[in-house]
Amino acid sequence: MAKTTFRIWRGDANHAKFVEYETDISEGMVVLDAIHRIQAEQANDLAVRWNCKAGKCGSCSAEINGNPKLMCMTRMSDLPEDQPITVEPMRAFPLIKDLVTDVSWNFKVKEKMKPFTPRPPDAEDGTWRMEQEDIDHVQEFRKCIECFLCQDVCHVLREHELHEEFIGPRLFVYAASLEMHPIDTENRLAELKDTDGIGYCNITKCCTKVCPEHITITDNAIIPLKERVVDEFYDPVKKLFRIFSS
Amino acid sequence: MSAYETYDYDILIIGAGGAGLRAAIEAAASNLSVGLICKSLLGKAHTVMAEGGVAAALANVDERDNWRVHFADTMRGGQYLSNARMAELHAKEAPEQVRELEAWGALFDRTADGSILQRNFGGHQYPRLAHVGDRTGLEMIRALQDHGIHQGIEVHMEHTIVSLLKNGERIAGAFGYEREKGRFKIFSAKAVVLATGGIGKAYKVTSNSWEYTGDGHSLAYHAGAELIDMEFVQFHPTGMVWPPSVRGILVTEGVRGEGGILTNSEGRRFMFDDIPELYKNQTADNPEEGWRYTQGDRDARRPPELLTRDHVARCIVREVEEGRGSPHGGVFLDIAWIKEKLPNAAEHIRRKLPSMYHQFKELADIDITVEPMEVGPTTHYIMGGIRVDADTQMTAVPGLFAAGECAAGLHGANRLGGNSLSDLLVFGKRAGEYAAQFAAENGNAQIDTAQVDAIAAEVLKPFENSPEGDNPYQIQAQLQEMMQELVGIARSQESLTQALEEIQGLAEKARAVHAIGNREYNAGWHTALDLDNLLTVSEAIALAALERRASIGAHSRDDYPEKEEPRAGKYNTVIQKTPDGTMTIRRNLIPELREDLQTIIAEMG
Ligand SMILES: Cc1cc2nc3c(=O)[nH]c(=O)nc-3n(C[C@H](O)[C@H](O)[C@H](O)COP(=O)(O)OP(=O)(O)OC[C@H]3O[C@@H](n4cnc5c(N)ncnc54)[C@H](O)[C@@H]3O)c2cc1C
Ligand code: SF4
Ligand code: SF4
Ligand code: FES
Numbered sequence: 079m080a081k082t083t084f085r086i087w088r089g090d091a092n093h094a095k096f097v098e099y100e101t102d103i104s105e106g107m108v109v110l111d112a113i114h115r116i117q118a119e120q121a122n123d124l125a126v127r128w129n130c131k132a133g134k135c136g137s138c139s140a141e142i143n144g145n146p147k148l149m150c151m152t153r154m155s156d157l158p159e160d161q162p163i164t165v166e167p168m169r170a171f172p173l174i175k176d177l178v179t180d181v182s183w184n185f186k187v188k189e190k191m192k193p194f195t196p197r198p199p200d201a202e203d204g205t206w207r208m209e210q211e212d213i214d215h216v217q218e219f220r221k222c223i224e225c226f227l228c229q230d231v232c233h234v235l236r237e238h239e240l241h242e243e244f245i246g247p248r249l250f251v252y253a254a255s256l257e258m259h260p261i262d263t264e265n266r267l268a269e270l271k272d273t274d275g276i277g278y279c280n281i282t283k284c285c286t287k288v289c290p291e292h293i294t295i296t297d298n299a300i301i302p303l304k305e306r307v308v309d310e311f312y313d314p315v316k317k318l319f320r321i322f323s324s
Numbered sequence: 325m326s327a328y329e330t331y332d333y334d335i336l337i338i339g340a341g342g343a344g345l346r347a348a349i350e351a352a353a354s355n356l357s358v359g360l361i362c363k364s365l366l367g368k369a370h371t372v373m374a375e376g377g378v379a380a381a382l383a384n385v386d387e388r389d390n391w392r393v394h395f396a397d398t399m400r401g402g403q404y405l406s407n408a409r410m411a412e413l414h415a416k417e418a419p420e421q422v423r424e425l426e427a428w429g430a431l432f433d434r435t436a437d438g439s440i441l442q443r444n445f446g447g448h449q450y451p452r453l454a455h456v457g458d459r460t461g462l463e464m465i466r467a468l469q470d471h472g473i474h475q476g477i478e479v480h481m482e483h484t485i486v487s488l489l490k491n492g493e494r495i496a497g498a499f500g501y502e503r504e505k506g507r508f509k510i511f512s513a514k515a516v517v518l519a520t521g522g523i524g525k526a527y528k529v530t531s532n533s534w535e536y537t538g539d540g541h542s543l544a545y546h547a548g549a550e551l552i553d554m555e556f557v558q559f560h561p562t563g564m565v566w567p568p569s570v571r572g573i574l575v576t577e578g579v580r581g582e583g584g585i586l587t588n589s590e591g592r593r594f595m596f597d598d599i600p601e602l603y604k605n606q607t608a609d610n611p612e613e614g615w616r617y618t619q620g621d622r623d624a625r626r627p628p629e630l631l632t633r634d635h636v637a638r639c640i641v642r643e644v645e646e647g648r649g650s651p652h653g654g655v656f657l658d659i660a661w662i663k664e665k666l667p668n669a670a671e672h673i674r675r676k677l678p679s680m681y682h683q684f685k686e687l688a689d690i691d692i693t694v695e696p697m698e699v700g701p702t703t704h705y706i707m708g709g710i711r712v713d714a715d716t717q718m719t720a721v722p723g724l725f726a727a728g729e730c731a732a733g734l735h736g737a738n739r740l741g742g743n744s745l746s747d748l749l750v751f752g753k754r755a756g757e758y759a760a761q762f763a764a765e766n767g768n769a770q771i772d773t774a775q776v777d778a779i780a781a782e783v784l785k786p787f788e789n790s791p792e793g794d795n796p797y798q799i800q801a802q803l804q805e806m807m808q809e810l811v812g813i814a815r816s817q818e819s820l821t822q823a824l825e826e827i828q829g830l831a832e833k834a835r836a837v838h839a840i841g842n843r844e845y846n847a848g849w850h851t852a853l854d855l856d857n858l859l860t861v862s863e864a865i866a867l868a869a870l871e872r873r874a875s876i877g878a879h880s881r882d883d884y885p886e887k888e889e890p891r892a893g894k895y896n897t898v899i900q901k902t903p904d905g906t907m908t909i910r911r912n913l914i915p916e917l918r919e920d921l922q923t924i925i926a927e928m929g
Contacts, residue, residue, distance in 0.1 A: 111569040123841030153687070175845040196427055207438030217456065223372075
C-alpha cells in the first residue's frame with residue numbers, strides 16, 4: 079500500500095482553500111474511493127456528491143489535477159504518482175461546500191425549454207413505430223448522465239459567465255434529443271437562436287473532450303442544430319432543399 | 325408561529341426515483357398541490373442505475389406472452405409468497421405503463437418492425453424486458469423527470485426526511501433538513517407517499533449507494549405501519565469482485581440474457597449441475613439448447629444461468645466454498661465465448677452491453693469481449709418492506725402510502741429481474757392516484773410543534789455528544805460487516821441471535837456518535853442520522869430471518885435447509901412496533917388464491 083497526498087478544496091463560498099491529506103492507496107482504487115477513505119478517517123464533514131460509483135449517475139464531477147472528470151471513473155493508477163493529487167469542485171458553478179457546487183441553474187434552464195410533444199400515435203395498437211436506425215443518434219444524446227462536466231469546461235459559461243444568454247452544451251444535447259426525436263412535433267429553433275444563445279458556441283469542442291459518456295456533443299448535437307437555425311432563419315432556399323432531399 | 329420553514333401540500337412524495345416520480349406525476353394530474361423530496365439531485369436516484377430492463381408482457385418479440393404468463397412467472401419466482409392481487413395488477417398494467425413512457429419521450433431499443441424490443445431475463449418465460457442497451461434505468465428516470473418538471477410539482481432536492489408527523493392515527497406530514505445549510509423544514513400534507521427505495525447499505529458488499537439506508541422502512545415502522553417479509557434480501561449473483569474498491573458493483577443479468585455463461589476454475593458450466601425441480605421442465609439440459617434460447621429460438625428452453633437470482637447466487641457460493649472459485653473469490657462470467665458463435669461478436673457485445681464494456685474496461689482493465697469477468701453475489705434489493713393494500717398502496721396508517729422498493733408484496737421470496745422497474749411504474753401510479761383521492765376526501769391535519777421540537781433536538785444530538793463518542797462511519801462499517809457475516813446468504817439461529825445482540829450494542833454506540841463541524845453539507849452528521857434507520861432495518865431483517873425456520877427464495881437457513889417448515893403453511897412475517905417501543909413479529913397466513921388465478925398457475929405449469 080502506497081501513501082498518496084491529496085490536496086482537497088475545503089470551505090464554503092466565503093472562504094475556501096486547499097487542505098492536504100495523506101491516505102493509503104490500494105490496487106484498483108479510484109479517486110472517489112480515496113476521498114471516501116479520507117472522509118471516513120480524517121474529515122467526517124467533507125462534502126462530496128456521489129451515488130452509483132460506476133459512472134452512471136453523474137453525481138461525482140470534479141476537477142482532478144485540473145481536469146474535469148468523474149471521481150468514480152478516475153483510476154488512481156492513471157494519475158502521476160510523484161506529486162500530490164489536487165481535487166477541486168467544478169469551477170464554473172458557485173461553491174456550496176468543499177467539492178459540492180450549486181448546479182441548480184442547469185435544472186432551471188431545462189424547465190424553461192419546450193417539452194417533448196409527440197405527434198398522435200399512428201400505429202394500430204395506439205403507439206408509434208420507429209426504426210432503430212432513426213433513433214440511434216437520439217439515443218446517443220439520451221446517454222447523457224447530467225454530470226455537467228461539459229458545462230464546466232465551456233468557456234462561454236466558465237469565463238464569460240453568459241448564464242443568462244447561453245444554455246451550454248448539456249442543454250444543447252437535450253435540445254438535440256428533442257429536435258431529432260422521430261415523433262416530436264415541436265419547433266425550438268427560434269429559442270435556440272434567441273434565448274439559448276447557440277450562436278455563442280464557437281465549436282472549440284472542449285465539451286466533447288470531457289464528456290464521460292463519449293457523446294459527440296459538438297459534431298452530432300450542436301453543429302446540426304446550428305445548421306437548422308441557419309436554414310430556418312437565414313437561408314430559406316437551403317431549408318427547402320434539405321426538406322426535399324431528406 | 326412555527327420556528328421552522330413550513331411547506332403545505334395536498335400530497336407529499338418522499339423519494340424521486342421511478343416510484344416517487346411516477347406517483348408525483350399521477351397526483352399532480354388531479355390538480356392538487358404536490359411536493360417531491362429527494363436526498364440527492366433530481367435524476368440521481370437508484371432508478372438511474374438500473375441496467376437490464378423493465379418487464380412487461382408487451383408480446384412484441386414473442387406473441388405467446390401475455391399478462392397471465394407474466395403473473396405466473398412472478399408468482400413462481402416469488403415462491404408463491406407474493407401478494408397475488410399485486411402480481412395480477414402488475415402483470416396487467418405494466419405494458420400500458422411502459423408504452424406511456426414512450427409518450428413522454430423514452431426511446432427503447434426497437435424490433436425489426438419498429439416496436440419496443442424485449443430481451444430475455446432470469447425467470448421470465450419469454451423475452452419480456454423492454455430496454456435501452458444496458459442503461460434502461462437512465463432512460464426511464466430521465467423520461468419521468470423531463471415529463472415531471474412540467475407538471476407543476478414542487479421539487480426539494482437534497483432534502484432528507486427524518487420523521488413522519490402524525491395527528492392521532494392519521495398522517496399529517498413530515499419533518500426533515502436540507503443538506504446545504506442543515507436547516508430544518510416542516511412539510512405538512514394531507515397524504516404522504518413513501519418511495520424511498522431499499523436498504524443495501526446495511527451490508528458491506530452491495531450494489532446500492534449511500535442513499536439506501538432503509539429510511540422509508542424505518543420512517544413507516546416508527547409511524548406505526550407494518551413491515552412484511554423483511555428476511556427476503558436479494559443477493560444478486562453477479563457483482564464485481566475485483567479490484568476490492570469496486571466489489572459489489574452490479575454486473576447486469578443482461579450479460580447472461582445475451583448468452584453469457586458461468587464457469588468455475590475447472591472451466592465447468594456448473595449451473596447445469598443443480599436445476600431445481602420447480603424449473604426442470606423450463607430449463608435447457610445442454611449448452612446448445614441454452615444458446616439457441618438466447619438467440620431467440622422459440623423451441624429452446626432457457627439456459628440454467630437464467631434461473632432465479634436466489635438459486636444462481638447460492639450455486640456461486642457453493643462453487644467458491646468448495647474451492648472451485650476464481651482467483652479473487654468469485655466465479656467466471658464469460659460473454660467473450662460467443663465469438664465461437666457470432667462473426668462480429670466483439671462489436672455485438674459492445675452494442676448490447678455498452679456500459680458493462682465500459683465499466684470493466686475502466687475499473688478493472690478487463691476487455692469483456694476478450695476475457696471472462698470475475699463475479700460474485702452482492703446485496704442488491706429487498707423484497708420485504710412496508711405492507712400496503714394491493715390496490716391503493718395505503719399502509720396501516722391512514723393517509724400514508726408506499727410504493728417501489730420500500731413497499732412489499734409483489735416479489736414474495738425472490739424478485740425477478742426487470743420486475744422492479746415495472747413495479748415502480750404500476751404501483752407508483754396507483755399510490756399517486758389513491759393518495760390524491762385521500763387528500764381530496766380529507767382535510768388538513770394539524771401538526772404538533774412540540775412533537776417537532778423533540779425530533780429536532782434529537783437530530784442535533786450528534787453535535788452535542790462528547791467528542792469521545794465514536795466516529796459515525798466506524799459504526800456504519802461495523803454494522804455492515806456484522807450484517808454481511810451473520811445475516812448474509814447463509815443464516816442460522818446462532819448467527820441471527822448473535823446479530824440481534826450485536827445490533828443492540830451498536831445501537832447503544834450509535835446514540836453516542838459524535839459529529840464534527842457545523843450543519844452545512846456535513847456528510848458525517850448525515851451518516852450519524854442514517855444509523856438509526858440502518859439499525860432499525862437490520863434488526864427487522866435479522867428478526868424476520870430468525871422467525872422463518874426454513875430455506876426459501878432468497879432466505880437460506882443452514883439449520884433448516886427444507887423449503888417449508890412442516891405444517892406451517894404459507895405465511896408472511898409481519899413486524900410492528902409495540903407501544904413500548906420494542907419490535908415484535910408475527911406470522912400472517914397467506915389466504916387461498918382466487919380461483920381464476922389458481923387456474924392460471926396450474927395452466928402455466
Ligand atoms: C445497479 C442496479 C441495477 C438495477 N437493474 C435493474 C433492472 O435492470 N431492472 C429492474 O427492474 N430493477 C433493477 N434494479 C432495481 C431497481 O433499480 C430499484 O429497485 C428501483 O430503481 C428502486 O426505485 P424506487 O423508486 O423505489 O427508489 P429509488 O430510485 O432508489 O429512489 C429512492 C428515492 O428516495 C429518496 N429518499 C430516500 N430516503 C429519503 C429520505 N429520508 N428523505 C427524502 N428522500 C429520501 C432518494 O433520494 C431517492 O430519490 C437495479 C438496481 C441497481 C442498484
Ligand atoms: S464547442 Fe461550443 S459548447 Fe462546446 S465547449 Fe466549445 S463553445 Fe462551449
Ligand atoms: S453531455 Fe456528457 S459531459 Fe455533458 S452533462 Fe451529459 S454526460 Fe456530462
Ligand atoms: S458516482 Fe455516479 S457517476 Fe460517479
